Amino acid sequence: MRTPFIAGNWKMNKTVSEAVALVDELKAALSGVSGVDIAVCPAYVALTSVKPGLAGSQIKLGAQNAYYEPKGAFTGEVAISMLTGIVDYIIIGHSERRQIFGETDALVNKKVLAVIAAGLQPIMCIGETLAENEAGQTEAVLERQTRDGLVNVSTADIAKVTVAYEPIWAIGTGRAATAEDAQNRCAFVRAQLRLKYGDLADQVRIQYGGSVTAANAQELLGKPDIDGALVGGASLKVGDFSAIVKAAAR
Numbered sequence: 091m092r093t094p095f096i097a098g099n100w101k102m103n104k105t106v107s108e109a110v111a112l113v114d115e116l117k118a119a120l121s122g123v124s125g126v127d128i129a130v131c132p133a134y135v136a137l138t139s140v141k142p143g144l145a146g147s148q149i150k151l152g153a154q155n156a157y158y159e160p161k162g163a164f165t166g167e168v169a170i171s172m173l174t175g176i177v178d179y180i181i182i183g184h185s186e187r188r189q190i191f192g193e194t195d196a197l198v199n200k201k202v203l204a205v206i207a208a209g210l211q212p213i214m215c216i217g218e219t220l221a222e223n224e225a226g227q228t229e230a231v232l233e234r235q236t237r238d239g240l241v242n243v244s245t246a247d248i249a250k251v252t253v254a255y256e257p258i259w260a261i262g263t264g265r266a267a268t269a270e271d272a273q274n275r276c277a278f279v280r281a282q283l284r285l286k287y288g289d290l291a292d293q294v295r296i297q298y299g300g301s302v303t304a305a306n307a308q309e310l311l312g313k314p315d316i317d318g319a320l321v322g323g324a325s326l327k328v329g330d331f332s333a334i335v336k337a338a339a340r
């Protein structure tokens with residue numbers, strides 16, 4: 091079955107020295123924890139500084155974004171090849187990338203394919219806005235984002251993909267989806283994957299993200315189609331993130 095997967099998305103937080111300190115504390119707090127995959131995703135500039143401290147730890151590194159072109163005149167972007175050997179995971183299509191920086195499903199798809207081609211694992215984010223939710227469009231949005239984000243992802247590669255369902259109205263608001271609603275949405279996404287990939291859908295990890303805390307993690311992670319969490323604010327606090335990881339461990 092699927093190993094639970096908890097990833098901390100640090101977003102645009104922590105200087106390099108703060109990131110090194112946080113990783114050291116996390117490593118100590120999580121030593122000996124098993125039965126769960128763990129990743130932290132600091133800013134690009136901190137990745138190589140935190141990397142040595144994670145040697146021998148079960149905590150893996152992820153990046154928060156990357157560009158799909160291998161190199162060239164793309165000022166301000168970071169190529170996936172530059173992240174190879176440093177990270178295992180790359181978050182693709184986070185709602186903040188989509189909403190603030192205009193990323194489309196087509197761009198997300200190019201990035202997902204490039205991450206897989208580089209031998210790394212994408213965490214592809216999907217999720218509806220509050221307006222879409224209130225208009226009853228959630229399933230249509232999830233269906234489109236799942237389909238268009240995974241164009242040309244083969245059956246051989248689909249299990250490398252983690253899908254993170256993050257309803258935008260739940261991100262940073264303190265208002266998480268109910269465990270029941272989150273389960274239903276994640277099950278819906280898995281059903282979409284099953285239409286295209288058959289029983290391989292059972293190998294794809296689907297995370298929930300959006301105001302996951304130490305207090306609500308247990309209930310969310312207890313649901314059958316929620317295979318982990320993509321954690322924002324709570325991933326910056328050692329006690330909270332450790333508690334969430336421990337709640338996921340099977």
Ligand code: 13P
Pocket residue numbers: 099184256260261262263264299300301302320321322323324
């Ligand atoms: P919060 O956990 O702060 O709501 O953020 C969720 C998120 O966007 C993770 O990618």
